Amino acid sequence: MGDLEVFEQNGLYGFMQNGKVVVEPQYDWVNDFKDGLANVRKNNKFGFINKQGKEIIPLQYDWVENFNNNLAVVQKNNKCGFINQQGEEVIPLQYNYVSEFINGLATVQKDDKWGFINKRNEIIIPFQYDFIDDFYEGLAVVGKNDTHGVFNQQWGFINKLNEIIIPLQYDYADDFNDGLAYVEKDGTAFYINKQGEFVKDA
Numbered sequence: 001m002g003d004l005e006v007f008e009q010n011g012l013y014g015f016m017q018n019g020k021v022v023v024e025p026q027y028d029w030v031n032d033f034k035d036g037l038a039n040v041r042k043n044n045k046f047g048f049i050n051k052q053g054k055e056i057i058p059l060q061y062d063w064v065e066n067f068n069n070n071l072a073v074v075q076k077n078n079k080c081g082f083i084n085q086q087g088e089e090v091i092p093l094q095y096n097y098v099s100e101f102i103n104g105l106a107t108v109q110k111d112d113k114w115g116f117i118n119k120r121n122e123i124i125i126p127f128q129y130d131f132i133d134d135f136y137e138g139l140a141v142v143g144k145n146d147t148h149g150v151f152n153q154q155w156g157f158i159n160k161l162n163e164i165i166i167p168l169q170y171d172y173a174d175d176f177n178d179g180l181a182y183v184e185k186d187g188t189a190f191y192i193n194k195q196g197e198f199v200k201d202a
Contacts, residue, residue, distance in 0.1 A: 004038075004051055006030055013040075015053070023053035034066045037085065048072075048087075057087040068100045071119070080108075091121045102134050105160070114142075116160075125162045135160060136175040139194065144168055157181070157196075166196040 004015040004022060014025035015038075029041040037048040037056060047059035048067075063075040071082045071090065081093035091098075097109040105116045105124060114132035116125035125132070130153060131143030139157040146152045156168035157176075172184040180191045182202055189202035 004033060006032070015051075022051070023049065031066060034068075035070070035085070037067060039064045039066060039072075046074075056085070057083065065100065071101060073098055073100060082106075091117070091119075099134065105135065107132050107134060116140075124160070125158070131155075133175060136177065137179065137194070139165055139176055139181075141173045141175055141181075142168065143173075155183070157194075165194070166192070 004017050006013055007016050007021075007025065009025040012025040013027045013030040014021060015023040015030070027040040027042050028044070031039045033051060037050060039046055039048050040059070042059050044062075045059040046061045046064040047055055048057040048064070050056050061074045061076050062078075065073040067085060070085055073080060074083050074089075074093065076093055078096070079093040080095045080098040081089055082091040082098065084090050095108045095110050096112070097107075099107045101119060104118055106118075108115060108117050108127075110127050112130075113127035114129045115123060115127040116132070118124050128144075129142045130145045131141070133141040139159060141155060142158050143153040143155045146154060153171075154168040155170040155173035156164060157166040157173065159165050170183040170185050174182040176194065179193060180199055183190060183192055191199045191202055193199050
């Protein structure tokens with residue numbers, strides 16, 4: 001049996017398998033199947049169907065993302081959370097923004113501040129940063145505004161215990177890759193190591 005393929009008819013989308021229609025073209029937009037489910041949109045609402053075309057999770061969300069490790073990001077009324085494949089909201093829709101879980105942690109935004117939660121919705125990194133990125137090589141870029149606002153944001157790095165490993169002293173910082181991170185300070189661009197030491201010019 002071949003994989004299901006998306007097809008379009010009269011501006012609507014469905015799925016075919018080996019040239020046979022499996023899911024009638026009825027959706028405004030569809031995504032590919034992942035973990036047995038595909039997210040679909042009808043009348044500007046998103047939900048999920050299975051490979052038999054049955055709506056497993058009702059089309060009730062303003063936005064959804066594909067399932068990743070049995071959880072999917074969903075958004076409704078400008079609030080985000082996570083559902084499981086049974087459609088249960090395992091992390092309530094209470095955040096302004098959430099990312100997918102990477103190594104058991106997701107970046108989330110609440111009341112304009114950023115932090116990290118785990119899959120039990122426990123706060124691992126408190127909501128105290130104005131910018132935060134995922135962990136790469138054990139460290140995450142964080143940024144905090146000074147009193148003058150975002151254009152004077154100071155950037156540094158924390159570990160998963162929320163310890164500041166490299167002080168928030170840069171005008172810009174990028175994620176670590178192969179032990180080095182690109183940073184900018186006072187108009188100069190260079191690379192640092194995980195001790196915050198200058199390694200080379202950028």
